[in-house]
Amino acid sequence: MCVTRVRIDAPHGRGKFLALVAGLAAVLAPAPALAAGDIERGAKVFGACAACHALERGRHLTGPSLAGVWGRKAGAVEGFPRFSAALKSSGIVWDEHSLDTWLASPEKTVPGNFMLFRGIADASARADLVAFLRAASEGKASPARRAAALPDLRQAPPRALVTALRHCGDTYFVTNGEGATLPFWEFNLRFKTDSSAGGPAPGRPILVGQGMQGDRAQVVFAQPEEISDFIRKDCSKS
Ligand code: HEC
Structure with a gap:
């Protein structure tokens, strides 16, 4: 009988083995932060957006209302006349992935858009925010604070x-x-x-x-x- 012995202690072999383990772990691990956002934490992250976005339908500030944003075509909100041509022609439909990409870097995602916002580098904060936006969009959550404290x-x-x-x-x-x-x-x-x-x-x-x-x-x-x-x-x- 012929037994092939695989040496995994050699530096090279061990590196491969560890890479395989890491790869498996990545496959087996629960889906990354994208799917695991926390709505309540996301409501707080939304504080960075509230000066420019309301969640009530039809209430537009510097930016368009984000009510019903989930599943909608970019730049298509009724009654908001200030969209950039760049966003309107981007072909984006807002979902988990496109929102995450946009919120990481609006300018890289849609060059020439009108949203003056640098982006959120922290992936788990973005996941929380996206989870919140989905819930708010479906009428199941409201912001931690009142949107944009405009005086009456x-x-x-x-x-x-x-x-x-x-x-x-x-x-x-x-x-x-x-x-x-x-x-x-x-x-x-x-x-x-x-x-x-x-x-x-x-x-x-x-x-x-x-x-x-x-x-x-x-x-x-x-x-x-x-x-x-x-x-x-x-x-x-x-
Ligand atoms: C300084 C104001 C400002 C801030 C802050 C801001 N936005 Fe915006 N946002 C805009 C403007 C203006 C647009 C329209 C951009 C365009 O037409 O190019 C926009 C567009 C969007 C859109 C696309 C809407 C659509 O119907 O296509 C989403 C989604 C969005 N913003 C989410 C957010 C989120 C979430 C935050 C907080 C992390 C945020 N924005 C922060 C001003 C802002």
């Missing part, structure tokens, strides 16, 4: 209501609903519009901002055409 501008207190706005030299003087007037260097005051249902009532612009003490702030109007009507050129009081 119709409920603004009198001190945030702008009753007069005058411009003189390089300064805007903003008078609020309590009768106080705050000066802003013109470069620090931004004008915005919010025509959504949560925006200010017509003719009742709202001052929002960290700085109500003369540093940066913004005045939000209901419609763009209100802006120049509202601002008076007036140096009589300075």
Whole structure:
């Protein structure tokens, strides 16, 4: 009888043997993180997205609503007019794999897209997020925190209501609903519009901002055409 002895102790042979074991382990191990995401952890990871994405259907912010994203064609959400041509023509359908790839590096996945987000390097955080997105998309989970803390501008207190706005030299003087007037260097005051249902009532612009003490702030109007009507050129009081 002929017995072939295989020497597995030689460095070379052992390397192969270990590689085989490692290979088998990889095959036998439970599917990698992709399938094993944790929805609750994912809800926290979604904090990185919430400034730009809501999960309510039809609620679009900087980015489109992610309600029902699972199984949908990329760039196809109804009522979101700001998709890039790159995303719309990418041919992607959102599933576990495509979301994981996109969230690892949006720019590498779809060059020239409009999502200003570097990506999430940690594969298990991505798996958690993808699991959460699937659940949220199917209406089975909600974000850990309320999506994008946009103020309800119709409920603004009198001190945030702008009753007069005058411009003189390089300064805007903003008078609020309590009768106080705050000066802003013109470069620090931004004008915005919010025509959504949560925006200010017509003719009742709202001052929002960290700085109500003369540093940066913004005045939000209901419609763009209100802006120049509202601002008076007036140096009589300075
Ligand atoms: C700075 C804002 C911003 C952040 C942060 C952001 N996104 Fe986006 N996202 C966008 C914009 C804008 C688009 C549209 C991109 C385009 O059209 O090229 C988009 C598109 C998407 C799409 C494709 C939607 C569709 O219907 O095709 C998905 C999915 C997505 N984002 C998920 C996420 C997730 C998950 C996060 C958090 C990890 C995130 N985004 C963070 C702005 C953002």
